[in-house]
Structures are given as C-alpha cells and as structure tokens.
Amino acid sequence: MPRKPTSEAFPGLEIEEAANQEEEQTKHLLVNEDSSDYLKKVELIDAIRQAPNKAARMDAIADAAKALGKSTRTIKRMVEKVEQVGVATLAVGRKDKGQYRISQQWHDFIVNLHKWGNREGSRINHNQIFGYLKALASQGEKLLHKKHDEKFKEYSQVREDLVAGTHPSHVTVYKIINSYLEQKHKTVRHPGSPIEGQIIQTTEGILEITHSNQIWQVDHTKLDILLIDEEDKKVISRPYITLVMDSYSGCVTGFYLGFEPAGSHEVGLALRHAILPKHYGTEYELQDTWQIYGIPEYMVTDRAKEFKSEHLIQISLQLDFKRRLRAFPQAGGLIETIFGTINQQILSLYGGYTGSSVEERPPEAERTACLTLDDLEKILVRYFVDNYNRHDYPRVKNQKRIERWKSRLLEEPEILDQRELDICLMKVAIRNVEKYGSVNFQGWVYQGDWLLNYEGKQVSLRYDKRNITSVLAYTRPINGEPGEFIGVIQARDCERERMSLAELNYIKKKLRDACKEVDNSSILNERLSTFEDVEQNRKERRRHRRKKAQQKHEAKSNKSKIVELFPENLTTEEIINSQENLTSNFDVNAKNIVNSIDKQITQNKPNPNQTSKARRRPRVGEKDWNQFLENNW
Numbered sequence: 001m002p003r004k005p006t007s008e009a010f011p012g013l014e015i016e017e018a019a020n021q022e023e024e025q026t027k028h029l030l031v032n033e034d035s036s037d038y039l040k041k042v043e044l045i046d047a048i049r050q051a052p053n054k055a056a057r058m059d060a061i062a063d064a065a066k067a068l069g070k071s072t073r074t075i076k077r078m079v080e081k082v083e084q085v086g087v088a089t090l091a092v093g094r095k096d097k098g099q100y101r102i103s104q105q106w107h108d109f110i111v112n113l114h115k116w117g118n119r120e121g122s123r124i125n126h127n128q129i130f131g132y133l134k135a136l137a138s139q140g141e142k143l144l145h146k147k148h149d150e151k152f153k154e155y156s157q158v159r160e161d162l163v164a165g166t167h168p169s170h171v172t173v174y175k176i177i178n179s180y181l182e183q184k185h186k187t188v189r190h191p192g193s194p195i196e197g198q199i200i201q202t203t204e205g206i207l208e209i210t211h212s213n214q215i216w217q218v219d220h221t222k223l224d225i226l227l228i229d230e231e232d233k234k235v236i237s238r239p240y241i242t243l244v245m246d247s248y249s250g251c252v253t254g255f256y257l258g259f260e261p262a263g264s265h266e267v268g269l270a271l272r273h274a275i276l277p278k279h280y281g282t283e284y285e286l287q288d289t290w291q292i293y294g295i296p297e298y299m300v301t302d303r304a305k306e307f308k309s310e311h312l313i314q315i316s317l318q319l320d321f322k323r324r325l326r327a328f329p330q331a332g333g334l335i336e337t338i339f340g341t342i343n344q345q346i347l348s349l350y351g352g353y354t355g356s357s358v359e360e361r362p363p364e365a366e367r368t369a370c371l372t373l374d375d376l377e378k379i380l381v382r383y384f385v386d387n388y389n390r391h392d393y394p395r396v397k398n399q400k401r402i403e404r405w406k407s408r409l410l411e412e413p414e415i416l417d418q419r420e421l422d423i424c425l426m427k428v429a430i431r432n433v434e435k436y437g438s439v440n441f442q443g444w445v446y447q448g449d450w451l452l453n454y455e456g457k458q459v460s461l462r463y464d465k466r467n468i469t470s471v472l473a474y475t476r477p478i479n480g481e482p483g484e485f486i487g488v489i490q491a492r493d494c495e496r497e498r499m500s501l502a503e504l505n506y507i508k509k510k511l512r513d514a515c516k517e518v519d520n521s522s523i524l525n526e527r528l529s530t531f532e533d534v535e536q537n538r539k540e541r542r543r544h545r546r547k548k549a550q551q552k553h554e555a556k557s558n559k560s561k562i563v564e565l566f567p568e569n570l571t572t573e574e575i576i577n578s579q580e581n582l583t584s585n586f587d588v589n590a591k592n593i594v595n596s597i598d599k600q601i602t603q604n605k606p607n608p609n610q611t612s613k614a615r616r617r618p619r620v621g622e623k624d625w626n627q628f629l630e631n632n633w
Contacts, residue, residue, distance in 0.1 A: 041078070041090040044068065048079055102168055102176070105157045110168070110176045126177050130170040137167045200247065200300055201331050202324040207298060211408040215247040216296040218270065218307075219335045220262035224343045226352040226369040227259075227376060229506060235369050236506050238354065239376065241342075242270040245335050246292065247300070249405035250393060252338070252384045253292045254278075257377050258465050259502030264309035268424035269464060271299075271315065277415060284378050290385045292405060294413025300324045300331075318423050338388070346383055373500055419485055422472060428461040430476055437489075439473075442504060444494065446471060450487030459486065465501045469494050 044064035051057035061079075065072045081089040110129065117124025136143065143152070143163050152159040161167060168176075198209040209215055220242040226235050242256040254274025256266050278290040299316070301307040303325050316323050347353050352369030354361045371379075389402045396404065431439040437451030441461060450473060451459065460483050463471040469491045474483035 038090060041068070042087060044075075045079055045082055045087075045090065048075070049082075102172060103157055105155045106161075106168060107176055109155045109158045110173055111180050114177050114180065126174050127170070129177065130173045133162075133167040133173070137162050137165050140165065198247075200324075201327040202300060203303075203327050204324060207300070207324065209247050211410050212246055212248045212405045213294045213296055213409065213413060215298045215300055216253060216274070217245050217247055217300050217335045218267060219243060219302065219339075220266065220270075221339045223347060223376075224354045224356055225347045225350065225371065225376070226354060226365055227371055227373055228352075228369050229503065229510075230372045230374070231507075232510070234510075235352075235366050236502070239373060240266070241339075241380075242266045243335060243338065244270050244274040245338070246296075246405060247334065248408055249401050250334060251292050251389045251401045251405050255380065255384070256466070257373065257380065258500060259373070260465060262306065264306040264311040265465070267301075267306060267312060268315055269466070271319075272421045272424035275319070275416060275421060276418065280381060284381055286382060287386045288390065290381075290389075291402065292389070293415070295319055295416070296321050298322050298324055300326060302326050302329070315423055318420075341388075342380070342383075346379065350379075373503065374498065422462055422474075422485070428463065428471075430458045431461055433457055433459055438492070439489070441471065442468065442501070443508065444468075444504075445492045446489040447492045448473070448487055448489030451489060454486070463501075467498045468501050468504060469497065469499055 044060075044067060048057060048060040048064060051060050061072050061075050064070075064075045068075070078090065110133075113129055113132070114124065117129065139162070141163055143159060148159075200207045200209065200215060207215060220240055222238050222240050225238060227237070227239055228235050237259055239257055239259055240262045242262050243252065244254045245251065246253050254270055254272075256270035256273060258266060260266065275293060275295055277293045280286055280290070299321055301323070306312070307323070307325070312323065343356065348355075350371055352365055352371060354365045389405075390400050393399050393401050393404050399407075428441070431441060433439055433451050433454045433456065435455060436447060437449060437455065438445050438447040439451065439459065439461070440446075454475075458476045460474045460476050461471045462474065470488050473486040473489050475486060477483045
C-alpha cells in the first residue's frame with residue numbers, strides 16, 4: 001500500500017511542513033543588494049544579538065519594533081530566522097506580496113470577459129468589467145435560470161458567489177487584468193543566431209547564410225529629418241531611404257535617397273547603386289573606398305506591393321537573381337536595426353530632426369532645418385564607408401564587417417557595364433525629337449548631337465530621379481523589339497550639375513505660387529473687359545441677323561407691293577416723276593377699280609333677316625385684300 005503524504009495523514013502538521021519547506025528554500029540564499037531597508041534591518045538585528053544581557057536585549061527588540069513599524073513578536077521571529085538560516089532572510093519579503101487572493105474560476109472568468117470585450121472592434125475597459133460584475137450580482141437568484149447556463153458553464157463557483165451578491169472588488173479586477181496584459185505583452189530578447197549556420201525564414205523555405213553576396217536584404221523607410229531647398233532654404237519635406245545590405249557580413253552595399261515615396265523604381269535604383277563599383281570625389285571627404293559590389297544570389301524583402309511589381313520581376317530576370325519574401329517581420333531585424341541607428345545616432349545631431357513620434361516632434365524642427373538632399377547623401381556615404389562597414393562584426397571578435405565580406409567571397413564579383421543596368425532606371429513616355437536634336441521632358445529642353453539623325457522621329461528616355469540634368473536616349477521599341485542605346489543628352493538651360501526630380505517639382509510649385517501672389521489686377525480686368533466686349537459684339541450680330549430674317553419672312557408671307565409716296569432715299573426729281581406716273585395710272589384704271597369694288601359689295605349685301613352679329617360682318621369675295629388691289633389697281 002502506498003504511503004500517504006504526511007499532510008494527508010496528519011492535517012495538523014501541514015503548517016509545520018510548509019514552514020520546513022520555506023526554510024529549505026531560503027537556506028542557500030545570497031544577498032547582492034545594499035538597499036537602505038536591508039542595511040537598516042541588519043543593524044537592528046545585530047544590535048539585538050550583541051546585547052550583553054536580557055534587559056538590553058528586550059530594549060533592543062523594542063527599539064527595532066519601533067524603527068521598523070512592526071510588533072515585538074515579528075522582530076523575535078526575524079531574529080530566529082537569522083540564527084537558523086542566515087542574514088539573507090532579512091531581504092526576503094512576504095511570499096504573497098503583490099498577489100491577490102481569489103479563486104482560479106474568478107480569475108479565468110474575469111480574463112475571458114476581458115478577451116470577449118476586445119473582439120470584433122470592441123474595446124472594453126477595466127471599469128466596465130467591474131460594472132458588469134456588479135450588475136450580475138444585483139440579479140440574485142435570476143442567474144439560476146437556464147438561459148445563463150452557457151455563460152457559467154465552467155464557472156459554478158462564480159455563479160454561486162454572484163447569486164449570493166458577492167464579487168471581487170474593483171482593485172482586484174484591475175490587478176487581474178493588468179497582470180494578464182503584462183504577461184501577454186511580455187517580450188524576451190532573442191539570444192541571436194549562432195555565428196555559423198544563420199538562417200532566414202522565407203515564404204518558400206529556409207535560406208542558410210553561408211557566404212558574402214549570397215543574400216541581400218532590401219527595405220526602405222522615411223527618415224526623421226526635414227530637408228531644405230538649396231536656393232531659398234525653405235523646408236521641402238522628409239526624405240525616403242531605400243537600403244541594400246549583405247546578410248552574411250552585415251555591410252551596407254548600396255542605397256537610394258529621394259523625396260518620392262519608395263516604390264519599385266526606387267528599389268531598382270538602390271540595386272543599381274549596390275551592384276556597380278562606387279567612386280566618389282574629394283568633396284565627400286572619405287577616408288576609405290566603398291569596396292562592396294556585385295550581384296546577389298537572392299534578394300529578400302518584406303511583402304510590400306513594390307517588391308512584387310513587374311518592374312522588379314524584369315530586373316531579377318535581367319540580372320539573374322531570385323526574389324524571396326520574408327515569412328515573419330522578425331526576419332528583417334538586420335536591416336530594421338540600422339534605420340534606428342541612422343535616425344538616433346546620426347540625424348539627431350543636425351537641425352531639423354523630427355524624432356519618430358509626431359506628438360513629440362520638437363517645435364523648432366522646421367526653423368532649424370539646415371540640410372539639403374546632397375548634404376544628407378554625403379553624410380550617409382561617409383557614415384556607411386568610414387564607420388558602419390568598418391565597425392566590428394557583432395558576432396565575431398576582432399573582425400570588421402568589410403573584412404568579413406572579403407573573407408567569404410566565393411569568387412571575384414563581376415563588374416557590369418552601366419548600360420546593362422539601365423533596366424533599373426524608370427521608363428519614360430515616348431518623346432518626339434525636334435530640330436537641332438532636342439526633346440522636351442519635364443518642362444526642360446534636352447539636347448545632344450546623338451539625336452541629330454533622329455529629327456522628326458520618336459525616342460524613349462530613361463533617367464535617374466536623383467539627377468535629371470542628364471537622361472539616356474533609346475530608340476523606340478517597335479514590334480516587341482528592344483530599343484537600342486543612342487546616347488546621353490543634357491538639359492540645355494540648367495546651370496546646376498545635379499538636380500533631383502523632387503527639387504525640380506518643388507521649384508515649379510514655388511514659381512506657380514509666386515505668380516499667384518503677384519498683383520495682376522490690371523491684367524485680369526483687361527482680360528475680363530475683352531471677354532465682355534466679345535460677348536456684346538456677338539449679341540449685336542445675333543440681334544441684327546434676327547431682325548433681317550424677320551423682315552425677310554414678313555416680305556415673303558405678305559407680298560405687299562405698296563409704293564411709298566415719299567421714300568427717304570430718293571431725290572426730289574425722282575419723287576415728282578414717281579407721283580406723276582402714279583397719278584396717270586390711277587386716272588386710267590380708277591373707274592374700273594371702283595366699279596368692281598361696288599359690284600362685289602352689292603353682291604355680298606347682307607340679308608335684312610340676318611342677325612345683328614352677322615350684319616356687322618359684311619363678307620367680301622376676296623380673301624387677300626393685297627392680292628385684290630394688285631389685280632385691280
């Protein structure tokens with residue numbers, strides 16, 4: 001027969017066993033803290049143990065109780081523990097400190113209620129949960145109804161307490177929920193992958209990092225600094241950076257900086273910068289050269305839409321590397337970390353730094369902005385070449401990042417011709433070649449001797465957003481055939497050596513705004529009066545045409561041939577001759593006309609038996625009086 005535990009056989013000894021277990025747990029404690037409370041306890045207990053006699057010991061116990069705010073009995077127990085276990089027991093507080101005395105059912109019920117209140121867009125707070133428990137307790141025996149069985153299916157004790165009108169206090173409810181949230185959001189730092197055998201989890205499997213230029217990671221972000229225009233020193237906006245890093249060595253292989261939101265073309269330009277050898281002038285003040293270049297075997301990115309574009313697919317086919325998407329956001333920790341380093345260690349030293357939080361943005365950020373896009377590029381190039389790439393690799397002692405990249409190159413990187421990487425540049429709409437080999441693009445005139453033989457034809461242009469003072473001209477692709485490179489053409493009227501597309505757009509906007517602010521009231525009033533005059537002339541012409549058409553219509557419908565006795569435009573002799581002709585004609589035919597009229601009137605004489613209304617309307621045989629006069633005049 002198995003032996004029962006002592007606590008089951010003799011329940012009275014359960015307390016003694018618990019005390020023995022506690023003593024066993026505190027037997028090998030070691031104190032490392034030197035807090036004031038601990039040192040105070042040590043001094044008081046030491047004074048008790050060093051007392052020469054019983055009376056002095058009792059006085060020391062009373063002094064310790066008064067100093068620590070405890071009873072003399074508690075002080076005596078503390079002395080006994082020190083004598084039995086050691087001085088480390090003075091640093092051990094209550095075992096249940098910070099805990100709450102509540103059953104497991106109540107704990108689970110409150111936690112599940114909090115989970116339910118935060119589903120499907122709802123957001124329940126601690127006070128609402130306590131109010132709900134209070135409302136349930138007010139129902140009393142109504143909670144025994146079967147409609148509540150599902151709610152209290154696993155919480156019978158909770159149901160009994162609520163029926164009895166008891167429930168946890170609001171302090172206990174707050175402690176339970178806060179403890180749950182603390183455990184839920186608790187994060188533990190990952191120790192990191194081993195030096196060798198590092199992996200990256202992608203959506204298509206696990207990639208093991210074994211050598212340099214094997215896996216490049218690409219990502220972009222918006223930097224926490226405001227940049228200004230080079231000419232008027234006014235704030236433009238915050239720039240975007242697209243970064244390319246080698247996973248094996250941790251080196252920065254290339255980047256792209258601009259004001260445009262990061263997209264597939266910005267990724268292509270960053271890859272172009274990373275693949276080609278990089279040469280910088282003395283104005284960059286570099287102490288070393290940027291030695292990293294080549295073509296990767298894999299490019300690992302997150303799942304943003306710009307990394308799934310047709311443009312990036314063409315680039316990967318052209319340069320023969322594979323694209324992979326990270327399976328988890330944590331897999332991009334290498335490249336995400338350097339973004340924070342750039343903002344906090346580099347940009348925070350310059351005026352115009354905004355910080356990562358909009359609410360905590362310094363009010364003087366816009367006023368103190370002092371860097372242009374070219375200035376920021378030089379700062380980042382110096383940091384990547386002379387600092388970051390030459391810094392110690394964190395997993396290996398006494399090995400620089402650049403040295404680690406060189407040590408694990410399987411072969412010397414291939415140096416590509418720049419024309420092979422033109423696919424990384426943005427495609428532009430077709431442009432017509434005008435006289436003297438010139439084309440219009442973005443409001444500028446580009447000219448080059450290469451285009452003299454293409455006047456009247458169409459060409460395709462490619463350009464780098466970081467510098468649009470020069471563009472690449474290609475023949476127009478026809479019938480699916482690729483275009484051929486013609487040459488580089490320069491902006492004709494641009495005095496600056498470099499200008500980004502964002503800066504050009506900013507200058508255009510500034511000019512448009514300046515034109516709106518100029519007082520053009522006289523010009524506008526003149527333009528308005530011109531339009532009013534045109535409208536008035538149109539109204540006059542329309543009125544004249546309507547009058548002329550009306551007169552023509554009246555003449556056609558009435559066919560009146562009444563002769564004017566005194567016309568306005570005739571001379572005196574013409575008027576006399578006309579009157580003589582009229583008189584002679586009237587004398588000859590007057591008698592016949594009058595007789596004819598009298599005859600018709602006599603024939604149409606009304607009957608005396610007709611009504612008065614009919615008598616007032618004598619009917620004449622002729623319907624058209626003008627026609628009658630013309631026939632009998």
